[in-house]
Amino acid sequence: xxxxxxxxxxxxxxxxxFYTTVLTIxxxxxxxxxxxxxxxxxxxxxxxxxxxxxxxxxxxxGTPLLxxxxxxxxxxxxxxTKDLLGLNSPDAILSGxxxxxxxxxxxxxxxxxxxxxxxxxxxxEAARSLGMSHSQAMRHIILPQAFxxxxxPLGNEFIALLKDSSLVSVIAVNDLIYAxxxxxKVTWERWAPYITAGVLYFILTYLLxxxxxxxxxxxxxxxER
Amino acid sequence: MTPMIxxxxxxxxxxxxxxLKGIDLHIREKEVISIIGPSGSGKSTLxxxxxxxxEVSEGKVxxxxxxxxxxxxxxxxxxxxxxxxxxxxxxxxxxRVLDNITLAPIEVRKWxxxxxxxxxxxxxxxxxxxxxxDSWPSQLSGGQMQRVAIARALAMDPxxxxxxxxxxxxxxxxxxxxxxxxxxxxxxxxTMVVVTHEMGFAREVCDxxxxxxxxxxxxxxxPNELFSHPKRERTRSFLGKVL
Numbered sequence: 001x002x003x004x005x006x007x008x009x010x011x012x013x014x015x016x017x018f019y020t021t022v023l024t025i026x027x028x029x030x031x032x033x034x035x036x037x038x039x040x041x042x043x044x045x046x047x048x049x050x051x052x053x054x055x056x057x058x059x060x061x062g063t064p065l066l067x068x069x070x071x072x073x074x075x076x077x078x079x080x081t082k083d084l085l086g087l088n089s090p091d092a093i094l095s096g097x098x099x100x101x102x103x104x105x106x107x108x109x110x111x112x113x114x115x116x117x118x119x120x121x122x123x124x125e126a127a128r129s130l131g132m133s134h135s136q137a138m139r140h141i142i143l144p145q146a147f148x149x150x151x152x153p154l155g156n157e158f159i160a161l162l163k164d165s166s167l168v169s170v171i172a173v174n175d176l177i178y179a180x181x182x183x184x185k186v187t188w189e190r191w192a193p194y195i196t197a198g199v200l201y202f203i204l205t206y207l208l209x210x211x212x213x214x215x216x217x218x219x220x221x222x223x224e225r
Numbered sequence: 226m227t228p229m230i231x232x233x234x235x236x237x238x239x240x241x242x243x244x245l246k247g248i249d250l251h252i253r254e255k256e257v258i259s260i261i262g263p264s265g266s267g268k269s270t271l272x273x274x275x276x277x278x279x280e281v282s283e284g285k286v287x288x289x290x291x292x293x294x295x296x297x298x299x300x301x302x303x304x305x306x307x308x309x310x311x312x313x314x315x316x317x318x319x320x321r322v323l324d325n326i327t328l329a330p331i332e333v334r335k336w337x338x339x340x341x342x343x344x345x346x347x348x349x350x351x352x353x354x355x356x357x358x359d360s361w362p363s364q365l366s367g368g369q370m371q372r373v374a375i376a377r378a379l380a381m382d383p384x385x386x387x388x389x390x391x392x393x394x395x396x397x398x399x400x401x402x403x404x405x406x407x408x409x410x411x412x413x414x415x416t417m418v419v420v421t422h423e424m425g426f427a428r429e430v431c432d433x434x435x436x437x438x439x440x441x442x443x444x445x446x447x448p449n450e451l452f453s454h455p456k457r458e459r460t461r462s463f464l465g466k467v468l
Binding site for chain 2: 120125127128129130131133136144
C-alpha cells in the first residue's frame with residue numbers, strides 16, 4: 001500500500017471534498033424548498049394540486065437516482081441549454097446539483113407530509129377557531145411542531161444524500177469518488193485512494209449526524225417533557 | 226332583537242350517515258345554553274357547525290348577522306368573535322402559557338405585543354393562573370390547561386363562547402375549578418353554548434337546556450322544568466341514567 005500517492009494527488013481530494021460538500025449542502029437546501037412545497041401540495045384537497053405532486057414524488061422515488069442523473073445531464077438539461085437557449089452543454093456540476101435536488105425534494109416532501117400529518121387535528125382546530133387562516137395555522141402552530149418530529153428522518157435523508165452524491169462521478173463531476181478513481185487509475189495504487197475517500201465520506205456523514213443531533217436537542221426544550 | 230346565533234334546518238351528513246337531522250335553534254345574546262344527550266346524539270357536531278369546524282351539509286347557520294353557509298362570508302373573521310374550548314384543551318405545546326394566549330391577538334388582531342401581554346395577564350388573573358405565565362403547557366395539570374384554554378379564547382374578546390365537553394377529560398377533583406371559571410363568565414353576561422355531561426352545571430348556571438338524541442333536539446326548556454318534569458320519554462330515560 002502506497003500512501004504517498006494521496007499526498008501527491010492531494011489537490012484532487014481537496015477538490016473532491018469541496019465538490020461533494022457543496023453539492024450536498026446545495027441539494028439539501030434546494031431539496032428542502034422543493035420538499036416543503038410538494039409536501040404541502042400533496043396535502044391539498046384539490047386534485048389539480050395534489051395529483052401533480054404525487055406524480056412527481058412517485059416518479060422520483062420509483063426510478064434510480066443514477067438514471068435521473070444521466071437523464072438530466074444528457075437529455076433534459078441539454079434540451080434547455082442547447083436547443084432552447086443556444087448555449088453550451090450544461091456543466092456536469094449543474095446537472096448533478098439539479099438531479100440531487102429534485103430527487104431529494106421527492107423524499108423530503110414525504111417527510112414533510114408525514115410530519116404535518118402527525119400533528120393532532122385539534123391543534124389546527126384550535127388555531128382556526130381563534131380566527132387564524134390556514135397559512136397562519138401552518139406557520140405558527142403546525143410546522144414548528146412538525147419540524148421537530150421531522151428532524152430525525154430529515155437527518156437520515158441528508159446522510160443518504162451525502163452518500164448518494166457520489167453517483168454524480170459518472171457524469172465526471174470532480175467529487176470524492178472521482179478523485180479516488182482518478183488517483184487509482186493513474187498510479188495503479190488500489191488501496192489508499194479508496195480508503196481515503198471512504199474515510200473522508202465517513203467523517204462528513206459523522207459531522208452531519210452530529211449537526212442533526214445538536215438540532216434535535218436544541219429543539220426539544222422543556223416543552224413536552 | 227335578532228338572535229346571536231340562528232340555526233335553520235341544519236343537516237349534517239358524514240358519508241351515508243346523517244348526524245344532524247334538521248336542527249332549528251335561536252340563541253339570544255347573553256343566553257347560556259347547555260346541550261346534553263347521549264354520546265353520538267350529535268351535540269358536539271352541532272356545536273362545531275356553529276363555527277364551521279364542521280362543514281354544513283344543508284341549512285343555515287347565522288352568527289351575529291353573518292351567514293356562515295354563504296361562501297362570501299369571511300369565516301376567519303367570524304371565528305375571531307367566537308371562542309372555542311375543546312375537550313382535549315388543544316393548547317399549543319411548543320408555546321409557553323403566555324404565548325398561547327397572545328398568539329392570536331398579535332397575529333390575527335394585529336395587536337402590539339405589549340398590549341396583548343397586558344390583556345393576557347389580566348385573563349390569567351381571572352382564571353387564577355398568573356404565576357403560570359412562563360410555564361410550558363406540559364407542566365400544567367388538566368384543570369390548569371383547560372383554564373388557560375379558556376383564557377386563550379377570551380383573549381380575542383369573543384361575543385360567544387363555545388364549550389365542547391370542557392370537563393370530560395379532567396380528573397374529578399379538577400372539574401370544579403373549570404366550572405367555577407365558566408360560571409363566573411356566565412354571570413358576567415357572556416353568551417355561552419356548552420356541550421356537557423355536568424348536569425349540576427346545566428341546572429345551576431344555564432338559562433336553557435337542550436336535550437339531543439339521534440340528531441334531533443328532542444326537548445328543550447328551562448333547567449328546572451326539564452330536569453324536574455321532562456315531557457318526553459327519551460329525556461326521562463336519559464336523565465334517569467345520569468342523575
